[in-house]
Amino acid sequence: MNDRSPAVLIADTGRGNEAAILNAALDAFGAEGFNGASMRTVAKRAGTSLSNLYNYFPSKSRLLAEVLRHANDELSARIRRAVDDAGDSAGPRMREAVRAYVGFVVDHQVAMLVSTSEVRYLGGEDRDRLIAERDETQRIFERIVDQGVEDREFRTPYPADAARAILSTVGAIATWYRPEGRLSRGQLAEQHARYALALLEASLAH
Numbered sequence: 001m002n003d004r005s006p007a008v009l010i011a012d013t014g015r016g017n018e019a020a021i022l023n024a025a026l027d028a029f030g031a032e033g034f035n036g037a038s039m040r041t042v043a044k045r046a047g048t049s050l051s052n053l054y055n056y057f058p059s060k061s062r063l064l065a066e067v068l069r070h071a072n073d074e075l076s077a078r079i080r081r082a083v084d085d086a087g088d089s090a091g092p093r094m095r096e097a098v099r100a101y102v103g104f105v106v107d108h109q110v111a112m113l114v115s116t117s118e119v120r121y122l123g124g125e126d127r128d129r130l131i132a133e134r135d136e137t138q139r140i141f142e143r144i145v146d147q148g149v150e151d152r153e154f155r156t157p158y159p160a161d162a163a164r165a166i167l168s169t170v171g172a173i174a175t176w177y178r179p180e181g182r183l184s185r186g187q188l189a190e191q192h193a194r195y196a197l198a199l200l201e202a203s204l205a206h
Helices: 018-036 038-048 051-055 060-085 091-109 108-118 124-150 159-175 185-199
Strands: none
Touching: 018 038, 018 051, 018 060, 018 124, 038 060, 038 091, 060 091, 060 108, 060 124, 091 108, 091 124, 091 159, 091 185, 108 159, 124 159, 159 185
């Protein structure tokens, strides 16, 4: 059983009510979708006025873009810290990267779902910027795969597709995870780390 309260994605931005507005927007987009959630709903959830909300964000799409940026920033930071602490070998680095990603999905399940389903409503520079940032997060995994293949830790004949397959599998956890499920957070993270290493045809002794 997992009785932890849901983690808050954005603790503080240093700009007045901004964090409360962003967290309220995430909840609204998660509950009602981008089209269903109104700016008035977000303002009400954030405990602020509609006019004050517009002082921070001129449109709903700009609000969504900022929510998704914070989500990717948090995910990327967790993965980078985990990889930096894992040592120099590709196997342990991949294990900890996957464990960090699973931890993010579990801690911020709604953010993961919104990031997957609502990004289609972004356009222009906001979309381009977010895709570039997500690509950079994916490249962390791609670099580990390349390292492992070069060092002969990973024996997969399909290295070009491996990182995308791993990220897709971990991201999909958000669609079915339940805190009361049979696996703890740590067990789920370890399970998917082993899945990733198996996909890469790596030794599971790491």
